[in-house]
Amino acid sequence: MHELFAENQAFRANGRLWIEGPADRFLGIGRLELLEHIQATGSISKAAKTMGMSYKKAWDLVSSMNTQARQPLVGAQAGGAHGGGAALTPAGAQAVAEFRAMQERFEAFLAAETARLYQ
Amino acid sequence: MHELFAENQAFRANGRLWIEGPADRFLGIGRLELLEHIQATGSISKAAKTMGMSYKKAWDLVSSMNTQARQPLVGAQAGGAHGGGAALTPAGAQAVAEFRAMQERFEAFLAAETARLYQ
Numbered sequence: 001m002h003e004l005f006a007e008n009q010a011f012r013a014n015g016r017l018w019i020e021g022p023a024d025r026f027l028g029i030g031r032l033e034l035l036e037h038i039q040a041t042g043s044i045s046k047a048a049k050t051m052g053m054s055y056k057k058a059w060d061l062v063s064s065m066n067t068q069a070r071q072p073l074v075g076a077q078a079g080g081a082h083g084g085g086a087a088l089t090p091a092g093a094q095a096v097a098e099f100r101a102m103q104e105r106f107e108a109f110l111a112a113e114t115a116r117l118y119q
Numbered sequence: 120m121h122e123l124f125a126e127n128q129a130f131r132a133n134g135r136l137w138i139e140g141p142a143d144r145f146l147g148i149g150r151l152e153l154l155e156h157i158q159a160t161g162s163i164s165k166a167a168k169t170m171g172m173s174y175k176k177a178w179d180l181v182s183s184m185n186t187q188a189r190q191p192l193v194g195a196q197a198g199g200a201h202g203g204g205a206a207l208t209p210a211g212a213q214a215v216a217e218f219r220a221m222q223e224r225f226e227a228f229l230a231a232e233t234a235r236l237y238q
Binding site for chain 2 (some may be wrong): 001003004005006007009010011012013014015016017018019020021022023026067068069070071091094095098099102105106109113116117
């Protein structure tokens with residue numbers, strides 16, 4: 001397709017991937033990164049801050065994921081409210097690993113499509 | 120991954136795919152559908168109406184594509200301003216065919232990922 005592009009300009013395939021249930025998005029790249037930051041920081045509020053996201057937004061995303069999952073993906077730890085810690089449950093760790101792998105397959109798809117643009 | 124999902128709920132992989140240049144999106148599903156409607160109706164304003172899109176929005180999208188392409192994807196036909204016809208150029212027809220094929224490969228990717236969720 002490269003013969004269609006203005007000369008001396010780099011084009012690429014890009015996109016977004018997510019898993020959705022009947023009512024809402026379940027996992028996407030933003031939710032994945034939030035889970036990974038919760039895993040790294042042990043805290044929803046620290047994870048939100050790292051991402052430049054409000055605590056309410058982060059909490060709503062966690063609530064959406066926990067509601068749609070058979071077992072919660074994020075569990076509270078002792079300490080209460082904003083101060084308390086949070087951690088990924090085994091289900092949460094599995095969701096991170098599996099969606100990260102899906103995202104990597106998507107990135108491979110995009111790289112192949114970008115290469116194909118220039119064939 | 121299905122063991123993570125709330126029971127009796129159907130989940131699926133979904134997403135969006137586009138081609139982007141250095142400055143802007145070049146082609147995506149909305150732009151593809153706009154080009155296909157221009158091809159079918161011979162008119163930017165009719166295509167916009169079919170899509171529930173303002174004429175200005177449609178014109179801006181066509182302008183963005185034409186600016187980024189080596190040869191315009193959409194050409195004006197006699198008749199002037201809103202009343203005049205529009206048609207895909209050969210480059211436009213090629214862009215439609217190639218991006219439609221890319222979109223179909225993406226849909227196959229999504230179907231495979233949805234199947235994989237339930238393996």
